[in-house]
Each structure stands twice: as structure tokens, then as C-alpha cells.
Amino acid sequence: MTETATNSTATLNKFEKFKLEKDGLAVKQEIEQFAQIGWEAMDETDRDHRLKWLGVFFRPVTPGKFMLRMRTPSGILTSGQLRTLAEVVQRYGEDGNADITTRQNLQLRGIRIEDIPDIFRRFEQAGLTSVQSGMDNVRNITGSPVAGIDADELIDTRDLVQQVQDMITNSGEGNPAFTNLPRKFNIAIAGCRDNSVHAEINDIAFVPAFKDGVLGFNVLVGGFFSAKRCEAAIPLNAWVDPGQVVALCQAILVVYRDHGLRANRQKARLMWLIDEWGVERFRSAVEQQLGASLQKAAEKDEIAWDKRDHIGVHAQKQPGLNYVGLHVPVGRLFAQDMFELARIAEVYGSGELRFTVEQNVIIPNVSDSRLDLLLKEPLLERFSVHPATLERSLVSCTGSQFCNFALIETKNRALGLIRELEAEVSCSQPVRIHWTGCPNSCGQPQVADIGLMGTKARKDGKTVEAVDIYMGGKVGKDAHLGTCVMKSIPCDDLKPVLQNLLVEHFDAHLKEEAVTST
Ligand code: HEM
Ligand code: SF4
Numbered sequence: 314m315t316e317t318a319t320n321s322t323a324t325l326n327k328f329e330k331f332k333l334e335k336d337g338l339a340v341k342q343e344i345e346q347f348a349q350i351g352w353e354a355m356d357e358t359d360r361d362h363r364l365k366w367l368g369v370f371f372r373p374v375t376p377g378k379f380m381l382r383m384r385t386p387s388g389i390l391t392s393g394q395l396r397t398l399a400e401v402v403q404r405y406g407e408d409g410n411a412d413i414t415t416r417q418n419l420q421l422r423g424i425r426i427e428d429i430p431d432i433f434r435r436f437e438q439a440g441l442t443s444v445q446s447g448m449d450n451v452r453n454i455t456g457s458p459v460a461g462i463d464a465d466e467l468i469d470t471r472d473l474v475q476q477v478q479d480m481i482t483n484s485g486e487g488n489p490a491f492t493n494l495p496r497k498f499n500i501a502i503a504g505c506r507d508n509s510v511h512a513e514i515n516d517i518a519f520v521p522a523f524k525d526g527v528l529g530f531n532v533l534v535g536g537f538f539s540a541k542r543c544e545a546a547i548p549l550n551a552w553v554d555p556g557q558v559v560a561l562c563q564a565i566l567v568v569y570r571d572h573g574l575r576a577n578r579q580k581a582r583l584m585w586l587i588d589e590w591g592v593e594r595f596r597s598a599v600e601q602q603l604g605a606s607l608q609k610a611a612e613k614d615e616i617a618w619d620k621r622d623h624i625g626v627h628a629q630k631q632p633g634l635n636y637v638g639l640h641v642p643v644g645r646l647f648a649q650d651m652f653e654l655a656r657i658a659e660v661y662g663s664g665e666l667r668f669t670v671e672q673n674v675i676i677p678n679v680s681d682s683r684l685d686l687l688l689k690e691p692l693l694e695r696f697s698v699h700p701a702t703l704e705r706s707l708v709s710c711t712g713s714q715f716c717n718f719a720l721i722e723t724k725n726r727a728l729g730l731i732r733e734l735e736a737e738v739s740c741s742q743p744v745r746i747h748w749t750g751c752p753n754s755c756g757q758p759q760v761a762d763i764g765l766m767g768t769k770a771r772k773d774g775k776t777v778e779a780v781d782i783y784m785g786g787k788v789g790k791d792a793h794l795g796t797c798v799m800k801s802i803p804c805d806d807l808k809p810v811l812q813n814l815l816v817e818h819f820d821a822h823l824k825e826e827a828v829t830s831t
Contacts, residue, residue, distance in 0.1 A: 324576050328449070331358050337366030337448060338492045345430050352377050352426045366450065366492060368443025369429060372422075373717040378407060380715065381421040381432070382446040384482070387456035387474045388417025388668035392655040395666055397439040399651030401432050411651065413644035413672040415708060415757055416499070418446075418453040422715060442485035449494045451481045451566070455515075457505040458623060458669045462677050464630040467521040467528060467615055468504035468555060476559050477502070481566070491566055495573035496581035499537070500562060502530070507618040511670060511760055513545040513792045514538060516583045517565055522552060522611035529554045531610045532561065534595070535584035540752035543759050544584050545794055549596055551607040564602040572598070620789030622671055622743070624705060625698050626684060629677070635684060636677040637661075639693065640700035643709045643724040644672025653692045661687040672708055701735045702743055703815075704728075709748040710756030712767070719750035721767035721778040721804060730808060738812055740821040745788070746811075748780075759794040760786040763814060770801035779803045782810070784818070 325333070340347070340363045347355055347364075352371070361371045370380040383398070390398075398421060402409040406423035414420055424432065436442060446453065456474040460466065477500060481491050501510035502519045512518035512533055519530035530553055536546030553561055565583075573586050587595050600606050624638040639654075646654075654674060658666045663678035674696065679687055688698065710716070712723025727748040749756030750767040758764020764783030769776050779801050786795030802810050815821035 326576065326578055328362075328578060329575050331362060332449065332493050335363070336489060336492055337363045337450075338445070338487045338489060340364055341367060341444075341487060344433065348427050348430050352379075355426070362448060365447030366445060366487075367429075367433075368446040369424070369426075370447060372715055374713070374715055375423070377425065378422065379424045379426060379429075381424050381443055382414075383419045383421070383441065383443050384446050384453050384478060384485075385418050385668060386454050386478045387460060387471050388453075388458050388670075389471065390419075390666050390668075392658040392664040392666065394439050394441050395651055395655040395658070397435055397441060399648045399655065401435065402651065403648035405432060406648075409648065411646045412711065413641060413646065413668045413674070414453075415670050415672065415710075415755070416453040417455050417458065417668040417670055419646075419668070420711075442482065444482050444485055444487050445492060449496055449498075450492060451494070451498045451500060454478050455499075455501040455510040455670060457503060457509050458667045458675055459509075459627075459636060459677075460504055462629040462631065462634070462636055463505055464628060466505050466630070468530075470502045470504035470519075473519075473555060473558050474502050477562050480559050480563055491570065494566070494570050495575045496578065498566070498569070498583065502558065503616070506615055507620045507789050508616045508792060509620060509623075509670070511757070511788060511792070512536070512616075513794070514757065514760065515546060516569075517562060518546050519553070519558060520614045520616055522614040524552045524608065524611040527554065529611075530558065531614045534565070534592075535582075535587045537582040537584055538754040538757065538759060539579065539582065540754070541579055543754070543794055545792070547587070547592060548610055549592065549599075549607075550610045551596065552609065552611045553607070560603060561599070561607075564599050567602050568595070568598045616790050618789055622673070622706060623669055623675055624673060624700065626688075631678075633681050634677075635679045635681065636675050637679050637684075637687060637698060638669070639674045639676065639696040639698060640705060641673050641696050642700075642704065643707060643728055645724060650692065650696070653690075654696075657687065657690055657692065671706065701732075702740045703735050703738075703746065704731050706743040706745040706762075707731050707748075708745070708756055708761070710750050712748070712750035716750060718753055719767060720769055721750055721780070723748040723750045723756065723767065726804060727765075730811070733808060734811060734815070737824055738815055738821045739824055740815055740819060742819060744815060744819045744821075745786070747786075758783045758786075759796075760788050760792070761795060762786065762819070763811070764795055765807075766797075768801055770803050772803045772805070777803045777805065780807060782814075784814070 409423035533546035713719035747761035770779035
């Protein structure tokens with residue numbers, strides 16, 4: 314008997330039980346009441362879990378100050394939308410800020426439940442939504458951050474990404490058809506040649522491929538990370554025309570919803586079902602749900618490049634226009650930065666902004682004649698178009714400042730350490746260093762050149778913050794995951810270890826002053 318067939322109420326874990334008792338999305342009707350009674354009087358399951366169906370996260374590290382996770386399909390926002398978010402952070406987020414995430418998304422902090430009804434009204438006016446962004450829902454859908462403007466792109470994926478989000482969320486209203494998946498779910502659609510969405514770590518990924526001269530997508534399934542197991546996505550052996558993308562996502566989601574394993578949350582991601590069934594049976598079930606047979610995958614896909622980071626000034630496919638990638642250190646934005654970015658996008662571009670999975674911002678549609686002035690903007694002293702080599706590729710999850718799972722502080726430490734290293738080591742090539750505060754791996758250390766995963770270690774008889782070190786992650790063409798190469802390095806001892814790794818594996822050199830002082 315399969316594990317699926319044993320999904321009786323007797324074996325349900327606490328998450329499955331509370332989802333059956335009351336759908337997560339039901340709290341949408343109760344938001345006004347929650348705002349009136351306040352966070353301390355709320356039912357704990359509503360507060361700690363169900364609110365995540367609306368993107369509202371209780372944060373035990375900052376009780377009473379919630380985190381709001383948006384949905385920004387393909388990472389695209391208008392300046393007006395960013396200004397609305399800046400106002401929310403400024404007006405309602407006490408000590409508020411916002412983080413750009415590794416799913417091209419934004420998380421706002423310091424939000425009080427009392428203000429949520431008003432914030433949601435503002436979102437509605439601005440065409441923003443945070444619905445179904447947490448717990449057992451489909452996360453922000455990623456797409457090429459330069460879709461529609463990349464001179465070398467194959468398929469402009471913006472509309473497809475939006476359509477998939479609209480299907481899943483009922484255009485932001487919330488869609489009970491997909492509010493009780495067995496677990497979280499990630500979808501990415503790449504239309505570019507450099508796999509800028511990290512296709513391999515998504516439950517469904519579409520990568521451009523030609524079949525009989527027609528441009529469409531090969532489909533990958535089952536990629537995921539967890540504390541216990543990390544798997545790259547595998548081929549579904551299917552090629553689809555762009556017009557079939559939404560229907561295929563829907564069919565896969567229904568199969569996963571109805572048959573995915575639910576007994577053990579450690580074994581509930583899509584890949585566990587594919588393991589149990591085999592990819593052939595899974596493919597047949599998807600075809601049955603789709604009501605059509607799938608074409609076999611094209612022999613090869615069109616991912617041919619190493620991954621770009623989009624920082625700096627780049628000519629667009631539209632003559633005379635450029636996109637300008639600004640480096641945002643560890644993705645952290647304050648309200649004033651958000652207002653400034655919105656203004657800059659309006660003054661120099663077309664009033665549009667885009668986030669990347671490296672936690673940076675792109676201003677598209679800057680005309681040649683406006684470039685020089687844009688590059689002189691004071692904000693670019695901090696959000697640089699030519700950041701230092703190591704800092705350029707630094708990525709970090711939230712860490713202990715706001716996240717209760719964290720075993721270590723990440724963002725501030727990552728930035729402090731990289732700046733010290735930058736002063737002591739000269740490195741001619743970017744090295745992608747990713748920090749993640751615990752084995753949940755939100756900062757994706759497995760895709761990094763050097764990944765640092767928070768842990769605890771013993772040093773001089775004391776428990777101290779430490780990291781396990783991962784290496785060998787490759788992104789872009791022939792992407793594959795890195796593995797753990799060193800364990801339990803106390804953070805205080807990390808700098809010389811990283812120096813050695815940079816010198817030995819990335820062609821770096823110790824600067825003279827550093828050599829003489831060691
Ligand atoms: C059981 C496993 C996991 C737990 C409990 C978990 C928990 C969390 C929490 C609490 C946050 C928000 C922290 C904050 O900023 O306050 C977060 C954010 C995030 N996590 Fe995880 N996480 C898990 C696994 C993963 C994995 C495997 C990935 C993918 C590699 C991932 C990707 C992300 C991303 C991208 C964000 C930022 C929000 C977004 O854009 O969706 N997480 N996670
Ligand atoms: S990796 Fe751990 S510390 Fe970092 S955001 Fe995820 S759960 Fe929090």
C-alpha cells in the first residue's frame with residue numbers, strides 16, 4: 314500500500330489536521346476582527362500558521378511585529394507599487410525594512426496586525442498581493458529578470474509567469490483549489506540562455522527548447538532543498554508550447570495536491586511522490602489530468618551560458634535603451650531606499666523595477682542620454698553598478714535578526730566579513746558566497762561557489778555560532794548542487810578559512826599588507 318493511501322485522519326500530522334479543520338485562506342474573512350483583538354488574543358494556530366496563507370508571518374523573534382511576504386511575479390514592480398510598499402514600511406513598520414529574497418520577492422518587516430486591513434486595502438489599490446505566499450502554497454513564481462529587454466532572450470516569459478500566478482491565486486483573490494498542497498511548491502520559467510531562475514531547484518521548471526523548429530520549453534520536475542535532502546529537478550521528458558504552460562502547471566498541481574505524500578512533512582515535497590511512483594507513472598497521471606498526451610522532451614535545451622548577475626549597464630534589445638543593475642548589499646532595503654528607487658525608476662527609466670534571485674535591483678528602459686545622470690545619483694554610492702568583486706555575488710537569508718529557526722546571525726555578519734576579506738584578498742573573479750542561517754537552506758548554499766550554513770559548535774568549552782561549508786554549486790548551464798566539505802567552523806575563525814579557500818580554489822591572492830600581518 315502506498316503512503317498516499319494511508320493518509321487517513323488517524324495518521325495526519327498536526328499541519329494536515331489544522332488544514333482540514335479550517336482552510337488557511339479562511340482567515341481572509343477574519344482579518345478585521347484580528348486587527349481589533351490584537352495578536353495576543355488571537356487563536357494561536359490562526360496567528361502562527363493560517364495567517365501565512367495571506368503572506369502574514371508571526372515572527373517569534375519580534376512578537377507583535379509581523380513579516381509580510383509579497384508576491385512579485387518575475388520580480389517585477391512598478392514605481393507606484395514600490396512606493397506603496399515603502400509607505401507601508403515607513404508608516405506601519407516600526408523599525409521597518411524590506412528584504413529582497415532569492416525568489417525575486419520582497420519581505421516587509423515590523424508590521425502590526427492592527428494595520429493589516431488598511432495595508433491590504435492599499436495593496437488592492439496598487440494591484441499588489443501577498444496571498445498564498447507562505448506555508449503549503451505555491452511561492453513567488455520566478456522568471457528571467459530581463460524578460461522582454463534581453464537582447465539575447467528566446468521567450469519573453471513575463472506574461473506566462475503572471476498567468477500562472479493568476480491561475481494559482483485566482484488573480485490575487487485567493488484560490489481554495491490550491492490552498493492545501495502537501496507542502497510548499499516552487500515554479501520557475503526561464504526564457505533566457507543563462508538559466509537565471511535556477512531551474513534546477515524548483516518543483517516545476519520550464520527551460521527554453523526547440524522542437525521541430527518550434528520554440529517552447531522542456532519541463533523539469535521535483536527540484537527541492539530541505540534540511541535532510543537536496544535534489545536537483547529531473548526531466549519530465551516533456552516539451553510544451555508556451556500556450557500549454559499554464560494548463561500543465563495546473564495539472565501537475567492537481568496531481569500533487571491529490572496524490573502527494575502527506576503523512577510526514579519531511580517527505581512531502583513533489584520529488585518524494587515522483588520517487589514513489591517513478592517519473593513515467595507521474596507523467597501519465599499528469600497527462601490524464603491534462604486530458605492530453607505530452608510531447609517528448611526536445612533532445613536539448615537552449616541553456617548555453619553561464620549565469621549572468623545583471624549588475625552594471627547593459628544594452629537592451631530595444632535600440633537606445635539600457636537596463637542598469639544595482640547591487641543591493643544582502644538585499645536589505647529601508648523605506649528611504651525604496652522611495653529613492655521608485656523615483657529613480659521614474660526619472661530615468663519607464664517607472665519599472667525588477668528584482669533578481671541574487672537579491673539585487675534592475676532599472677530597465679534607461680535611454681542612452683539619461684545614463685550619465687543616473688550613474689551620478691547618490692543612491693548608487695551604496696547600491697553600486699560596480700560593486701567590489703566578492704561583495705558583488707554575496708547572498709544571505711534572513712538569519713537570527715528576524716528568523717526564529719536561525720542558528721546564527723547572517724546578513725550583518727556576511728557583509729562585515731566580506732568587506733574585511735575584500736580588504737585583505739584580491740580576487741579577479743566573482744565568487745558566489747551564500748549564507749544561510751540554518752539547515753533549512755533558504756539562502757541556497759548548495760547553489761553557491763562557497764555556501765555557509767549556520768550551525769553551532771563548541772569552542773573553548775562554550776557553544777558558539779558556526780558554519781558548515783559547502784562548495785561546488787554550479788549555476789547556469791550544466792547547473793548542479795554543491796556538497797558539504799567542512800563542518801562546524803566557528804564564525805570567529807571563519808575569515809582565514811575563507812581566505813584559504815579563495816586562494817586555493819578561486820585564484821585569489823593575499824594583498825601585501827595581509828601577508829605581512831599574518
Ligand atoms: C522546513 C524548511 C524551511 C523552513 C522552516 C523555512 C522557513 C523560512 C522562514 C521562516 C522564512 C522567513 C524568514 C524571515 O525572513 O523572517 C523563509 C524565507 C524564505 N525561504 Fe525558507 N524555509 C525552509 C526551507 C526553504 C528552502 C529549502 C528554500 C529554498 C532553497 C527556502 C527558500 C526561502 C526563500 C526564497 C525565502 C524568502 C521568501 C520568499 O521569497 O519566498 N526555504 N523560510
Ligand atoms: S535558512 Fe533558516 S535562518 Fe535562514 S531564513 Fe530560512 S529558516 Fe530562517
